[in-house]
Amino acid sequence: MNSQTKTIVITTVVTVIVLVAGFILLMPVFGPRFMHPIMSQFMDGNSPSSVTASDLDTSAERLTNNGAFKVSFKSELDPITLGSMHSWVLHVETADGQPVEGATILVDGGMPEHGHGLPTAPQVTQDLGNGDYLVEGLKFQMGGWWEVKFNITADGTEDNVTFNLIVGG
Amino acid sequence: MTKRYLILTGILLTLSAGILFGCSAQPTAWTDAEVEILQSLWIGSLPGLPTDPSNQYGDNPQAAALGEKLFFDTRFSSNGEVACATCHDPEKNFQDGLPRAQGVGTTNRRAMPIAGTAYSPWMFWDGRKDSQWAQALGPLESAVEHGGTRTQYVKLIGANYKDEYEAVFGALPDFSDASRFPEPAAPVSDEAAAANWEAMTAEDREAVTRVYVNMGKAIAAYERTIMPGESRFDQYVESVLANDGATADTILSDDEIAGLKLFIGAANCTRCHNGALFTDNDFHNTGVPVIENLPEDTGRALGAQQALADEFNCLSVYSDAAPEDCSELKFMLTEGEALERAYKPPSLRDVAQRAPYMHAGQFTTLQGVLSHYNEAPAAPMGHTELELLHLSEVQLNQIIAFLETLSSIK
Ligand SMILES: [Cu+2]
Numbered sequence: 001m002n003s004q005t006k007t008i009v010i011t012t013v014v015t016v017i018v019l020v021a022g023f024i025l026l027m028p029v030f031g032p033r034f035m036h037p038i039m040s041q042f043m044d045g046n047s048p049s050s051v052t053a054s055d056l057d058t059s060a061e062r063l064t065n066n067g068a069f070k071v072s073f074k075s076e077l078d079p080i081t082l083g084s085m086h087s088w089v090l091h092v093e094t095a096d097g098q099p100v101e102g103a104t105i106l107v108d109g110g111m112p113e114h115g116h117g118l119p120t121a122p123q124v125t126q127d128l129g130n131g132d133y134l135v136e137g138l139k140f141q142m143g144g145w146w147e148v149k150f151n152i153t154a155d156g157t158e159d160n161v162t163f164n165l166i167v168g169g
Numbered sequence: 170m171t172k173r174y175l176i177l178t179g180i181l182l183t184l185s186a187g188i189l190f191g192c193s194a195q196p197t198a199w200t201d202a203e204v205e206i207l208q209s210l211w212i213g214s215l216p217g218l219p220t221d222p223s224n225q226y227g228d229n230p231q232a233a234a235l236g237e238k239l240f241f242d243t244r245f246s247s248n249g250e251v252a253c254a255t256c257h258d259p260e261k262n263f264q265d266g267l268p269r270a271q272g273v274g275t276t277n278r279r280a281m282p283i284a285g286t287a288y289s290p291w292m293f294w295d296g297r298k299d300s301q302w303a304q305a306l307g308p309l310e311s312a313v314e315h316g317g318t319r320t321q322y323v324k325l326i327g328a329n330y331k332d333e334y335e336a337v338f339g340a341l342p343d344f345s346d347a348s349r350f351p352e353p354a355a356p357v358s359d360e361a362a363a364a365n366w367e368a369m370t371a372e373d374r375e376a377v378t379r380v381y382v383n384m385g386k387a388i389a390a391y392e393r394t395i396m397p398g399e400s401r402f403d404q405y406v407e408s409v410l411a412n413d414g415a416t417a418d419t420i421l422s423d424d425e426i427a428g429l430k431l432f433i434g435a436a437n438c439t440r441c442h443n444g445a446l447f448t449d450n451d452f453h454n455t456g457v458p459v460i461e462n463l464p465e466d467t468g469r470a471l472g473a474q475q476a477l478a479d480e481f482n483c484l485s486v487y488s489d490a491a492p493e494d495c496s497e498l499k500f501m502l503t504e505g506e507a508l509e510r511a512y513k514p515p516s517l518r519d520v521a522q523r524a525p526y527m528h529a530g531q532f533t534t535l536q537g538v539l540s541h542y543n544e545a546p547a548a549p550m551g552h553t554e555l556e557l558l559h560l561s562e563v564q565l566n567q568i569i570a571f572l573e574t575l576s577s578i579k
Contacts, residue, residue, distance in 0.1 A: 082443060085500070117507060141449040
């Protein structure tokens with residue numbers, strides 16, 4: 001290698017290093033807007049996409065904690081929009097598929113990641129028959145992961161179920 | 170020697186070219202999830218004005234025209250000097266720029282802006298009223314705001330607005346008999362006014378209250394027309410939605426864009442300030458400090474009880490709503506620590522135009538507001554929902570720069 005090629009190689013290497021280092025050092029000045037979206041996801045733990053806790057079971061049909069009832073819900077709003085008062089129909093069956101009528105059902109819930117409860121006090125207002133119950137007064141005013149919990153008592157058996165929802169916005 | 174200089178120049182040129190390219194060629198990159206949030210905050214996403222089933226005159230233009238006159242008429246006060254517009258001045262985004270409002274006396278809270286409140290199920294910082302018309306009837310009889318009584322007001326309607334009133338609401342009863350309709354008379358804390366009110370027959374009280382309620386419904390019809398205007402932020406989102414990054418980047422500066430990114434991201438502001446009006450219309454304890462010498466203020470904890478007990482709420486005889494239209498009131502959260510010192514987040518549209526901030530004007534500048542959010546101090550009562558942000562001074566200023574882009578373009 002003659003000295004001229006050497007100089008050219010060194011110059012190129014130095015230029016590349018300076019460029020890369022300079023860009024990284026100046027990143028705070030450019031602001032996050034020059035980061036590739038993938039990169040900004042690593043930088044920003046609160047970015048909206050990270051809320052979608054990946055291992056959440058968001059199915060609308062679940063077995064209660066002790067397996068006493070199979071419960072499913074159907075929302076009047078689909079998808080659920082932020083801040084809209086709406087109702088659900090909750091369907092309760094025994095584990096072997098017989099509709100459960102005359103159950104006493106309490107509603108609770110909240111956002112586990114934010115440490116707060118529901119913004120309203122929803123209630124089961126009607127036993128619609130055939131294992132269906134009208135739940136009125138549901139509202140989700142923030143985007144993210146919500147839990148809606150039902151405490152169900154029927155024929156002397158009490159059990160609980162929790163539904164996970166990801167509300168957009 | 171010359172070669173060395175050439176090499177050095179080469180390096181410098183490449184470097185500057187690289188930086189220039191980096192700065193100018195790439196428009197801001199937003200993820201799909203972020204674009205969705207930007208769109209939800211955009212004024213174009215505001216749904217149509219929801220009807221108020223409790224006010225059958227809400228969309229009646231004649232009612233709104235009468236309501237507008239009432240809003241600016243200072244005769245509806247005990248000293249002839251106070252109108253709604255005294256504290257809600259259209260020249261100042263329908264507020265007054267004071268930490269505590271000044272009517273016949275001084276209020277314990279800060280006046281709120283009115284634009285867009287037709288979208289809110291709850292009125293006031295603590296949501297103690299559940300409609301705009303029921304809200305309007307509060308200040309009129311408040312001893313520190315308008316200071317008068319409903320009997321005085323319905324007589325003023327007869328003397329000054331009889332035709333306009335009757336065109337909307339039908340015949341106005343005759344209130345001229347001073348022995349049947351004494352002044353002042355209303356169910357208020359003032360003893361003389363309360364005694365006069367008690368002395369009236371139930372029917373006469375009902376007749377007065379009906380007309381008083383209609384005044385509220387006319388004012389509400391006017392307030393429904395008060396909406397925030399398009400801002401630079403909205404123009405920016407339009408360009409982003411049109412995939413026109415180059416134009417978008419000429420609308421907002423780098424700092425404003427960085428502030429927007431923080432607002433919807435690391436600073437968590439959209440937890441509570443969401444939707445096209447930048448408020449979730451719910452109630453939150455954000456640890457805002459107590460002002461010494463003011464009476465105890467428990468926020469929503471008391472407000473929820475007052476809404477339930479309110480003589481003009483959605484389920485009252487004066488409401489035009491069927492009970493099934495009152496789901497906000499029926500399924501309202503009425504107890505729990507979460508309500509203590511919880512307040513309604515005001516819309517952040519036009520916010521830079523209306524210092525001071527918070528329910529009793531606790532902060533005089535947006536700098537003060539942002540340091541509060543950054544430090545997330547413990548709440549004086551209950552628990553704050555805020556978490557420490559650890560943002561730098563530069564970042565806080567970027568969020569302020571962003572808030573300034575929410576001002577309506579006049
Ligand atoms: Cu939350």
